[in-house]
Amino acid sequence: MVSTVSNSKTAAKQKVFDLMLTFVKSKCLYVATRLGIFNILDNEGEQSVESLASKTDTNAERLYFILRALAHVDVLEEKPERVFAPTEVSSLLVTNKEPSAGHLAMHLIEPAQWDAWRSLPEGLKQGVVPFELANGKGVYDYCRDNEWSGDTFIKAMSFLTNSQVGGLLDAYDFSQYDTVMDVGGGQGGLISHIVKRYGCKGILFDVPYVAETAKAYIAKQGLDPDAIEIKVGDVFEEIPQGADAIVMKHFISAWNDEDALKILENCKRALPAHGRVILLQSFVPDIDEPKVEADGIMPGIFAVQINVATPGGGWRTKKQFQELFEQSGFKLEKVIKTDNSLSGMEFSKQ
Ligand SMILES: C[S@@+](CC[C@H](N)C(=O)[O-])C[C@H]1O[C@@H](n2cnc3c(N)ncnc32)[C@H](O)[C@@H]1O
Numbered sequence: 001m002v003s004t005v006s007n008s009k010t011a012a013k014q015k016v017f018d019l020m021l022t023f024v025k026s027k028c029l030y031v032a033t034r035l036g037i038f039n040i041l042d043n044e045g046e047q048s049v050e051s052l053a054s055k056t057d058t059n060a061e062r063l064y065f066i067l068r069a070l071a072h073v074d075v076l077e078e079k080p081e082r083v084f085a086p087t088e089v090s091s092l093l094v095t096n097k098e099p100s101a102g103h104l105a106m107h108l109i110e111p112a113q114w115d116a117w118r119s120l121p122e123g124l125k126q127g128v129v130p131f132e133l134a135n136g137k138g139v140y141d142y143c144r145d146n147e148w149s150g151d152t153f154i155k156a157m158s159f160l161t162n163s164q165v166g167g168l169l170d171a172y173d174f175s176q177y178d179t180v181m182d183v184g185g186g187q188g189g190l191i192s193h194i195v196k197r198y199g200c201k202g203i204l205f206d207v208p209y210v211a212e213t214a215k216a217y218i219a220k221q222g223l224d225p226d227a228i229e230i231k232v233g234d235v236f237e238e239i240p241q242g243a244d245a246i247v248m249k250h251f252i253s254a255w256n257d258e259d260a261l262k263i264l265e266n267c268k269r270a271l272p273a274h275g276r277v278i279l280l281q282s283f284v285p286d287i288d289e290p291k292v293e294a295d296g297i298m299p300g301i302f303a304v305q306i307n308v309a310t311p312g313g314g315w316r317t318k319k320q321f322q323e324l325f326e327q328s329g330f331k332l333e334k335v336i337k338t339d340n341s342l343s344g345m346e347f348s349k350q
Helices: 001-036 037-044 051-058 060-072 103-107 111-118 120-126 129-137 139-145 147-171 189-198 207-217 255-272 300-307 320-329
Strands: 075-079 083-085 181-185 201-206 228-232 243-248 274-281 330-336 345-348
Touching: 001 060, 037 051, 051 060, 051 083, 051 300, 060 255, 083 120, 103 129, 103 147, 111 120, 111 139, 111 300, 111 330, 120 129, 129 139, 129 300, 129 320, 139 147, 147 189, 147 207, 181 189, 181 255, 189 201, 189 207, 189 228, 201 207, 207 228, 243 255, 255 320, 274 330, 320 330, 320 345
Parallel strands: 181 201, 181 243, 201 228, 243 274
Antiparallel strands: 075 083, 274 345, 330 345
């Protein structure tokens, strides 16, 4: 009995230590990714900390602490004589090839986001968005005005799309639609996949600075240049007509209920009577649902990050989304379950 109690106390203590030092792991991951350490190891193979320091113009003694810590959490492998080798984990963080988890790590842990976390206590007291408090503007405007941040954000979203879209396309048949419009569709990854697999026409709608990058991205997907029409604008002003289905992936989650209702109102105006909205999201689990998705994502944790960075309701539960859409006069037709943390809900105009 005594030893069971002390074992559980030890486990509780370990949990607290792990939680309080998790930010150190995040920071080491960020700095190593940003310095291109994983790119160098991927290109050239294992090497000493002195060699990595010289190639990244950093101090070898200080860099060693970071790389050793990353080896202790299995991101790198440390060998004798302070030599570091790449691993399966570090290969996911390479940023000089395709959009990767490295872009997502850099986006989530970049200084502007970190500053937002520093402003969290004040944001909580004032009931305002910490990112805006810290940076004087919203995250989308910040990304528009800061080239590195904007580019990293777009690639981070493309990475998420590419890694989750297969499960979605297997689970939901888009061939029932003539034209699908991706609202807030970023670089056009999702709409390219939909058009390619299901042969419908596509429209990509986003703000100008993001949509500009979409042309080149879509061209690289090997599609007929006319298969996807790119439209620019602001969802709060007007959503263009012309589609019988609107998809919104990780988009409504950035907005609070009041803003989300305005967006849904504009969706309704843009769609014909038989039109559908397909909401694509990670959904925060209800109290009796599993907290970790099949791909390891914990939506309840991620939702805090979204809530620190944007005015949004974070990633709501399915029930909360349903209530939001019903307030706008939409009716839930179907829940779409995939093999990863990206799920969906199909709504019709009533
Ligand atoms: C979180 S990202 C999601 C991108 C994409 N749907 C995905 O899942 O990869 C949100 C997108 O909404 C776009 N966006 C933000 N505000 C917008 C507005 N007012 N009108 C149109 N698009 C907007 C951003 O530029 C960005 O591409």
